Amino acid sequence: MSFIALGNVPDPVARRRFLRASGLLLSGSAVALMAGRDALAARAGGAAASDVRILNTALAAELEAVAAYQVGAESGLLQKPVLDLAVTFQGHHKEHADVLAKTIHKLGGKPVAARAKYAFPTDQLKSQSDVLRFAAGLEKGAVSAYLGAVPVFDDRDLSKAAASILGDEAMHWAVLRQALGEAPVPGAFVS
Amino acid sequence: VIAALAVALALAGDAAAGAALYERCAACHSLEQDRAGPRHCGLFGRRAGSVPGFDYSDGMKRSRLVWSAESLDRFLANPDAVVPGTPMSIARVPSAAERADLIAYLRQAADPRRCRAR
Numbered sequence: 001m002s003f004i005a006l007g008n009v010p011d012p013v014a015r016r017r018f019l020r021a022s023g024l025l026l027s028g029s030a031v032a033l034m035a036g037r038d039a040l041a042a043r044a045g046g047a048a049a050s051d052v053r054i055l056n057t058a059l060a061a062e063l064e065a066v067a068a069y070q071v072g073a074e075s076g077l078l079q080k081p082v083l084d085l086a087v088t089f090q091g092h093h094k095e096h097a098d099v100l101a102k103t104i105h106k107l108g109g110k111p112v113a114a115r116a117k118y119a120f121p122t123d124q125l126k127s128q129s130d131v132l133r134f135a136a137g138l139e140k141g142a143v144s145a146y147l148g149a150v151p152v153f154d155d156r157d158l159s160k161a162a163a164s165i166l167g168d169e170a171m172h173w174a175v176l177r178q179a180l181g182e183a184p185v186p187g188a189f190v191s
Numbered sequence: 192v193i194a195a196l197a198v199a200l201a202l203a204g205d206a207a208a209g210a211a212l213y214e215r216c217a218a219c220h221s222l223e224q225d226r227a228g229p230r231h232c233g234l235f236g237r238r239a240g241s242v243p244g245f246d247y248s249d250g251m252k253r254s255r256l257v258w259s260a261e262s263l264d265r266f267l268a269n270p271d272a273v274v275p276g277t278p279m280s281i282a283r284v285p286s287a288a289e290r291a292d293l294i295a296y297l298r299q300a301a302d303p304r305r306c307r308a309r
Contacts, residue, residue: 050280053248057278060227061218119224141217148281191215 047154052109054149055100058162061145062097063114065138066090071120072131079128082179086135089172096165103158132176139173143190204288209296212289216282222306228279232306234258234297239274250276260294267293 069090072078078086101111125131146166153159170190178184219228229242239256240247254274256262262273267290270279284290300306 050276053276053278054281057219057227057281064226118226121224137214137217140214141219143218144215145218145281148283152280152283 048107049109050152051154051158052104052107054153055104055107055158056109056112058145058149058165059097059100059104060112061142062093062100063112064118065093065142066097067114067118068120068135068138069093071118071122071125072135075122075125075131077125077128077131082128082132085175085179086131089135089139092168092172096168099161103161129180132180136173136176136180139169139176142169143173147190204291204293204295206292206295206299209292209294210300212284212293213296213300219278219282222300231297231301233303234263234301235260248274248276248278250274260298263294263297264290 069086072086073083073090104111121134125134143166146162146169149162150159150166153162174184177186216228219226220231222230222232224230225242225245229245229247235258237258239254239258239262240252251274256266256274264287266273266279267282267284268287270277270283284293
Protein backbone atom coordinates (compact mmCIF):
# COMPACT_ATOMS: atom_id res chain seq x y z
CA MET A 1 0.00 0.00 0.00
CA SER A 2 1.48 3.29 -1.01
CA PHE A 3 0.87 6.91 -0.23
CA ILE A 4 -0.40 7.21 -3.76
CA ALA A 5 -3.12 4.76 -2.81
CA LEU A 6 -3.83 6.69 0.35
CA GLY A 7 -4.01 9.87 -1.70
CA ASN A 8 -6.79 8.26 -3.70
CA VAL A 9 -8.97 8.04 -0.61
CA PRO A 10 -10.07 11.67 -0.28
CA ASP A 11 -13.22 11.19 1.76
CA PRO A 12 -12.47 11.48 5.50
CA VAL A 13 -14.78 8.62 6.43
CA ALA A 14 -13.29 6.42 3.74
CA ARG A 15 -9.77 7.43 4.82
CA ARG A 16 -10.54 6.55 8.41
CA ARG A 17 -11.91 3.20 7.25
CA PHE A 18 -8.73 2.76 5.22
CA LEU A 19 -6.54 3.53 8.20
CA ARG A 20 -8.48 1.16 10.42
CA ALA A 21 -8.30 -1.56 7.80
CA SER A 22 -4.58 -0.90 7.58
CA GLY A 23 -4.16 -1.47 11.28
CA LEU A 24 -3.11 2.13 11.83
CA LEU A 25 -5.65 2.95 14.52
CA LEU A 26 -5.14 1.45 17.96
CA SER A 27 -8.07 -0.08 19.74
CA GLY A 28 -8.66 0.72 23.37
CA SER A 29 -7.29 -2.65 24.40
CA ALA A 30 -3.75 -1.41 24.87
CA VAL A 31 -5.02 1.26 27.23
CA ALA A 32 -6.95 -1.32 29.20
CA LEU A 33 -3.84 -3.46 29.47
CA MET A 34 -2.18 -1.01 31.79
CA ALA A 35 -4.41 1.79 32.97
CA GLY A 36 -7.32 -0.43 33.94
CA ARG A 37 -5.34 -2.68 36.22
CA ASP A 38 -5.96 -1.39 39.71
CA ALA A 39 -4.00 -4.36 41.04
CA LEU A 40 -0.88 -2.59 39.90
CA ALA A 41 -1.31 -0.16 42.75
CA ALA A 42 -0.94 -2.98 45.23
CA ARG A 43 2.56 -3.81 44.06
CA ALA A 44 5.37 -2.27 45.97
CA GLY A 45 9.08 -2.45 46.52
CA GLY A 46 12.07 -2.63 44.24
CA ALA A 47 10.34 -4.48 41.41
CA ALA A 48 7.70 -1.79 41.07
CA ALA A 49 10.35 0.91 41.29
CA SER A 50 12.27 -0.75 38.49
CA ASP A 51 9.14 -0.94 36.36
CA VAL A 52 8.44 2.73 37.05
CA ARG A 53 11.93 3.68 35.85
CA ILE A 54 11.41 1.79 32.61
CA LEU A 55 7.94 3.24 32.13
CA ASN A 56 9.27 6.73 32.71
CA THR A 57 11.99 6.19 30.10
CA ALA A 58 9.31 5.12 27.65
CA LEU A 59 7.11 8.05 28.64
CA ALA A 60 9.92 10.54 28.01
CA ALA A 61 10.43 9.09 24.53
CA GLU A 62 6.69 9.15 23.80
CA LEU A 63 6.40 12.79 24.88
CA GLU A 64 9.33 13.64 22.65
CA ALA A 65 7.66 11.84 19.74
CA VAL A 66 4.47 13.84 20.28
CA ALA A 67 6.52 17.04 20.14
CA ALA A 68 8.46 15.84 17.10
CA TYR A 69 5.29 15.11 15.13
CA GLN A 70 4.00 18.54 16.14
CA VAL A 71 7.13 20.10 14.65
CA GLY A 72 6.57 18.05 11.51
CA ALA A 73 2.90 18.98 11.28
CA GLU A 74 3.64 22.68 11.71
CA SER A 75 6.65 22.69 9.39
CA GLY A 76 4.59 23.32 6.27
CA LEU A 77 6.64 20.58 4.61
CA LEU A 78 4.10 17.76 4.89
CA GLN A 79 1.46 17.48 2.19
CA LYS A 80 -1.85 15.68 2.55
CA PRO A 81 -2.35 12.76 3.00
CA VAL A 82 1.07 12.45 4.66
CA LEU A 83 0.13 15.26 7.02
CA ASP A 84 -3.00 13.39 8.11
CA LEU A 85 -0.94 10.29 8.71
CA ALA A 86 1.57 12.20 10.84
CA VAL A 87 -1.26 13.60 12.94
CA THR A 88 -2.70 10.10 13.33
CA PHE A 89 0.66 8.75 14.46
CA GLN A 90 1.04 11.67 16.86
CA GLY A 91 -2.34 10.72 18.32
CA HIS A 92 -1.08 7.20 18.95
CA HIS A 93 1.95 8.54 20.78
CA LYS A 94 -0.33 10.74 22.88
CA GLU A 95 -2.38 7.66 23.79
CA HIS A 96 0.80 5.77 24.68
CA ALA A 97 1.99 8.67 26.84
CA ASP A 98 -1.37 8.94 28.61
CA VAL A 99 -1.50 5.27 29.51
CA LEU A 100 2.14 5.19 30.58
CA ALA A 101 1.62 8.20 32.86
CA LYS A 102 -1.49 6.64 34.42
CA THR A 103 0.33 3.39 35.00
CA ILE A 104 3.26 5.16 36.65
CA HIS A 105 0.77 6.87 38.96
CA LYS A 106 -0.82 3.52 39.82
CA LEU A 107 2.59 2.14 40.70
CA GLY A 108 3.18 5.06 43.03
CA GLY A 109 5.67 6.82 40.78
CA LYS A 110 5.83 10.30 39.38
CA PRO A 111 5.50 10.55 35.61
CA VAL A 112 8.10 12.67 33.86
CA ALA A 113 6.68 15.78 32.24
CA ALA A 114 7.18 16.92 28.69
CA ARG A 115 10.11 19.26 28.32
CA ALA A 116 9.37 22.91 27.74
CA LYS A 117 11.61 22.74 24.70
CA TYR A 118 13.10 19.96 22.61
CA ALA A 119 16.25 20.46 20.58
CA PHE A 120 15.14 18.93 17.30
CA PRO A 121 17.41 19.28 14.26
CA THR A 122 14.94 21.63 12.54
CA ASP A 123 17.74 23.22 10.51
CA GLN A 124 18.13 19.87 8.75
CA LEU A 125 14.44 19.53 7.86
CA LYS A 126 14.07 21.06 4.41
CA SER A 127 11.60 18.74 2.70
CA GLN A 128 8.83 16.25 3.35
CA SER A 129 11.37 13.45 2.96
CA ASP A 130 13.59 15.01 5.63
CA VAL A 131 10.67 15.10 8.07
CA LEU A 132 9.65 11.54 7.24
CA ARG A 133 13.22 10.29 7.63
CA PHE A 134 13.52 12.06 11.00
CA ALA A 135 10.23 10.54 12.17
CA ALA A 136 11.24 7.10 10.88
CA GLY A 137 14.46 7.30 12.89
CA LEU A 138 12.52 8.09 16.06
CA GLU A 139 10.07 5.26 15.42
CA LYS A 140 12.84 2.76 14.77
CA GLY A 141 14.59 3.82 17.95
CA ALA A 142 11.32 3.47 19.84
CA VAL A 143 10.83 -0.05 18.53
CA SER A 144 14.31 -0.96 19.77
CA ALA A 145 13.65 0.63 23.15
CA TYR A 146 10.39 -1.27 23.66
CA LEU A 147 12.05 -4.45 22.47
CA GLY A 148 14.61 -3.92 25.21
CA ALA A 149 11.92 -3.15 27.77
CA VAL A 150 9.66 -6.16 27.13
CA PRO A 151 11.89 -8.76 28.84
CA VAL A 152 12.96 -6.62 31.79
CA PHE A 153 9.58 -5.63 33.27
CA ASP A 154 8.89 -7.40 36.52
CA ASP A 155 5.16 -7.41 35.75
CA ARG A 156 4.45 -9.60 32.73
CA ASP A 157 1.32 -7.62 31.90
CA LEU A 158 3.50 -4.55 31.48
CA SER A 159 5.63 -6.57 29.07
CA LYS A 160 2.50 -7.43 27.13
CA ALA A 161 1.42 -3.80 27.02
CA ALA A 162 4.90 -2.69 25.94
CA ALA A 163 4.78 -5.27 23.15
CA SER A 164 1.45 -3.84 22.06
CA ILE A 165 2.98 -0.37 21.79
CA LEU A 166 6.02 -1.85 20.03
CA GLY A 167 3.74 -3.33 17.38
CA ASP A 168 2.05 0.02 16.78
CA GLU A 169 5.33 1.90 16.48
CA ALA A 170 6.79 -0.76 14.18
CA MET A 171 3.81 -0.13 11.90
CA HIS A 172 4.56 3.60 12.00
CA TRP A 173 8.15 2.88 11.04
CA ALA A 174 7.11 0.63 8.14
CA VAL A 175 4.63 3.15 6.75
CA LEU A 176 7.17 5.97 7.00
CA ARG A 177 9.75 3.84 5.18
CA GLN A 178 7.20 3.10 2.48
CA ALA A 179 6.52 6.80 2.10
CA LEU A 180 10.25 7.36 1.65
CA GLY A 181 10.36 4.78 -1.13
CA GLU A 182 12.29 2.32 1.01
CA ALA A 183 11.43 -1.29 1.70
CA PRO A 184 8.75 -0.97 4.37
CA VAL A 185 9.84 -4.11 6.19
CA PRO A 186 13.58 -4.43 5.72
CA GLY A 187 14.00 -7.75 7.49
CA ALA A 188 12.35 -10.67 9.20
CA PHE A 189 13.36 -9.40 12.65
CA VAL A 190 13.65 -6.03 14.37
CA SER A 191 16.42 -5.25 16.81
CA VAL B 192 43.36 -9.24 31.03
CA ILE B 193 39.60 -9.11 30.47
CA ALA B 194 39.68 -5.32 30.41
CA ALA B 195 42.55 -5.35 27.97
CA LEU B 196 40.67 -7.77 25.76
CA ALA B 197 37.60 -5.58 25.89
CA VAL B 198 39.58 -2.54 24.85
CA ALA B 199 41.25 -4.53 22.07
CA LEU B 200 37.86 -5.73 20.89
CA ALA B 201 36.49 -2.21 20.95
CA LEU B 202 39.39 -0.98 18.89
CA ALA B 203 38.71 -3.78 16.44
CA GLY B 204 35.04 -2.87 16.00
CA ASP B 205 33.50 -1.87 12.69
CA ALA B 206 32.40 1.76 12.90
CA ALA B 207 30.16 1.49 9.84
CA ALA B 208 28.30 -1.44 11.39
CA GLY B 209 28.18 0.54 14.61
CA ALA B 210 26.49 3.44 12.82
CA ALA B 211 23.65 1.12 11.82
CA LEU B 212 23.43 -0.27 15.34
CA TYR B 213 23.31 3.25 16.75
CA GLU B 214 19.88 3.67 15.11
CA ARG B 215 18.61 1.47 17.96
CA CYS B 216 19.66 4.17 20.37
CA ALA B 217 17.66 6.86 18.56
CA ALA B 218 14.61 6.63 20.79
CA CYS B 219 16.56 8.25 23.60
CA HIS B 220 19.94 9.49 22.36
CA SER B 221 21.55 11.63 19.71
CA LEU B 222 25.09 12.80 19.26
CA GLU B 223 24.43 16.49 19.53
CA GLN B 224 21.36 16.93 21.72
CA ASP B 225 20.13 15.82 25.10
CA ARG B 226 16.97 13.80 24.72
CA ALA B 227 15.48 11.19 27.07
CA GLY B 228 19.17 10.26 27.39
CA PRO B 229 22.16 12.58 27.39
CA ARG B 230 24.00 13.58 24.22
CA HIS B 231 26.97 11.48 23.16
CA CYS B 232 29.17 14.19 21.64
CA GLY B 233 32.28 14.29 23.79
CA LEU B 234 31.47 10.96 25.44
CA PHE B 235 34.98 9.49 25.62
CA GLY B 236 36.83 10.75 28.65
CA ARG B 237 33.69 12.31 30.10
CA ARG B 238 32.72 11.49 33.66
CA ALA B 239 29.37 9.70 33.77
CA GLY B 240 26.49 11.87 34.93
CA SER B 241 28.25 15.11 34.11
CA VAL B 242 26.48 16.67 31.11
CA PRO B 243 25.32 20.03 32.45
CA GLY B 244 21.57 20.33 32.85
CA PHE B 245 20.79 16.67 32.18
CA ASP B 246 18.63 14.94 34.79
CA TYR B 247 20.60 11.76 35.53
CA SER B 248 19.54 8.92 37.79
CA ASP B 249 21.08 9.03 41.24
CA GLY B 250 22.99 5.85 40.45
CA MET B 251 24.62 7.40 37.40
CA LYS B 252 25.57 10.54 39.31
CA ARG B 253 27.21 8.39 41.99
CA SER B 254 28.84 5.94 39.61
CA ARG B 255 32.30 7.57 39.36
CA LEU B 256 32.56 6.06 35.89
CA VAL B 257 34.62 7.72 33.22
CA TRP B 258 33.52 6.70 29.75
CA SER B 259 36.10 4.72 27.84
CA ALA B 260 36.01 1.71 25.52
CA GLU B 261 36.37 -0.54 28.53
CA SER B 262 33.75 1.12 30.74
CA LEU B 263 31.30 1.39 27.83
CA ASP B 264 31.79 -2.27 27.05
CA ARG B 265 31.02 -3.28 30.63
CA PHE B 266 28.06 -0.89 30.88
CA LEU B 267 26.44 -1.87 27.59
CA ALA B 268 26.84 -5.57 28.40
CA ASN B 269 24.72 -5.20 31.54
CA PRO B 270 23.81 -1.60 32.40
CA ASP B 271 21.94 -2.40 35.60
CA ALA B 272 24.88 -4.36 37.02
CA VAL B 273 27.25 -1.43 36.51
CA VAL B 274 24.84 1.37 37.45
CA PRO B 275 21.93 -0.03 39.46
CA GLY B 276 18.67 1.68 38.63
CA THR B 277 19.78 3.17 35.34
CA PRO B 278 17.03 3.56 32.71
CA MET B 279 19.60 2.10 30.31
CA SER B 280 18.58 -1.32 31.65
CA ILE B 281 16.32 -1.58 28.60
CA ALA B 282 19.24 -1.08 26.21
CA ARG B 283 21.44 -4.03 27.05
CA VAL B 284 23.75 -5.13 24.21
CA PRO B 285 24.64 -8.74 24.97
CA SER B 286 26.69 -9.29 21.81
CA ALA B 287 30.37 -8.45 22.34
CA ALA B 288 30.80 -7.91 18.61
CA GLU B 289 27.89 -5.45 18.48
CA ARG B 290 29.27 -3.58 21.50
CA ALA B 291 32.63 -3.37 19.76
CA ASP B 292 30.99 -1.96 16.63
CA LEU B 293 28.96 0.56 18.62
CA ILE B 294 32.01 1.69 20.57
CA ALA B 295 34.05 1.99 17.37
CA TYR B 296 31.31 4.17 15.90
CA LEU B 297 31.00 6.33 19.00
CA ARG B 298 34.77 6.75 19.19
CA GLN B 299 34.61 8.42 15.79
CA ALA B 300 31.21 10.11 15.75
CA ALA B 301 31.28 11.41 19.34
CA ASP B 302 34.69 12.97 18.90
CA PRO B 303 34.03 16.63 19.71
CA ARG B 304 36.14 17.60 16.73
CA ARG B 305 33.50 15.93 14.55
CA CYS B 306 30.27 16.65 16.38
CA ARG B 307 28.87 19.74 18.00
CA ALA B 308 26.87 19.60 21.22
CA ARG B 309 23.86 21.92 21.11
